[in-house]
Amino acid sequence: MEMAAGFWHKAIGVLWAALGLIIYPNTLPQSGYGVDGIIASWIVFFLFPGVSLICFGVRKHRRFKWKQKYLDEQEPFLLQFRLEIQKLEHEQELGREERKQAEEAEEAARLGAEKEATLAAMRAETEAAARREATNRITPPPPPPSSTPPPPPLMPKNISCPGCGARKVLQPMQSLECEYCGTVLVYS
Numbered sequence: 332m333e334m335a336a337g338f339w340h341k342a343i344g345v346l347w348a349a350l351g352l353i354i355y356p357n358t359l360p361q362s363g364y365g366v367d368g369i370i371a372s373w374i375v376f377f378l379f380p381g382v383s384l385i386c387f388g389v390r391k392h393r394r395f396k397w398k399q400k401y402l403d404e405q406e407p408f409l410l411q412f413r414l415e416i417q418k419l420e421h422e423q424e425l426g427r428e429e430r431k432q433a434e435e436a437e438e439a440a441r442l443g444a445e446k447e448a449t450l451a452a453m454r455a456e457t458e459a460a461a462r463r464e465a466t467n468r469i470t471p472p473p474p475p476p477s478s479t480p481p482p483p484p485l486m487p488k489n490i491s492c493p494g495c496g497a498r499k500v501l502q503p504m505q506s507l508e509c510e511y512c513g514t515v516l517v518y519s
């Protein structure tokens with residue numbers, strides 16, 4: 332069982348003073364001091380410490396009671412305080428929840444926009460590919476480079492007349508009448 336505050340100080344103080352009262356009368360006959368000396372000694376060594384202890388216990392008890400009273404008075408305020416704190420925490424929790432929801436909505440919107448952009452890019456690419464294909468169908472492919480070497484440049488030729496057999500030098504693509512028989516000579 333828990334004793335009230337200061338109980339043991341008071342109890343020991345009383346016991347100490349009483350112990351002096353029991354011991355001192357028994358030592359009275361043997362001691363060389365007079366009754367006055369013994370009473371003074373009892374006051375100094377037993378009564379004073381005992382009373383001090385009792386006073387200390389009383390103060391302690393009183394302090395304890397004040398503290399208790401103070402706590403009792405504060406109790407409603409403490410309760411109110413705790414309620415306010417709980418309310419605040421609740422509001423904070425709600426705020427956090429709202430922020431979280433807003434963030435989630437923002438994230439969803441961002442993802443949606445990203446998806447939209449990707450789809451648009453894919454559509455644009457597909458259209459570009461289709462356009463490229465159509466252009467390729469319309470314009471014929473460029474002719475392959477010819478593998479035959481270019482014809483050598485034409486040179487003057489010595490031709491014999493089919494009419495008289497006279498020889499004549501003709502320039503490329505030139506045609507002349509034979510100066511002997513009048514036959515037309517053609518460069519070929």
Ligand SMILES: [Zn+2]
Nearest residue numbers: 492495509512
């Ligand atoms: Zn001729």
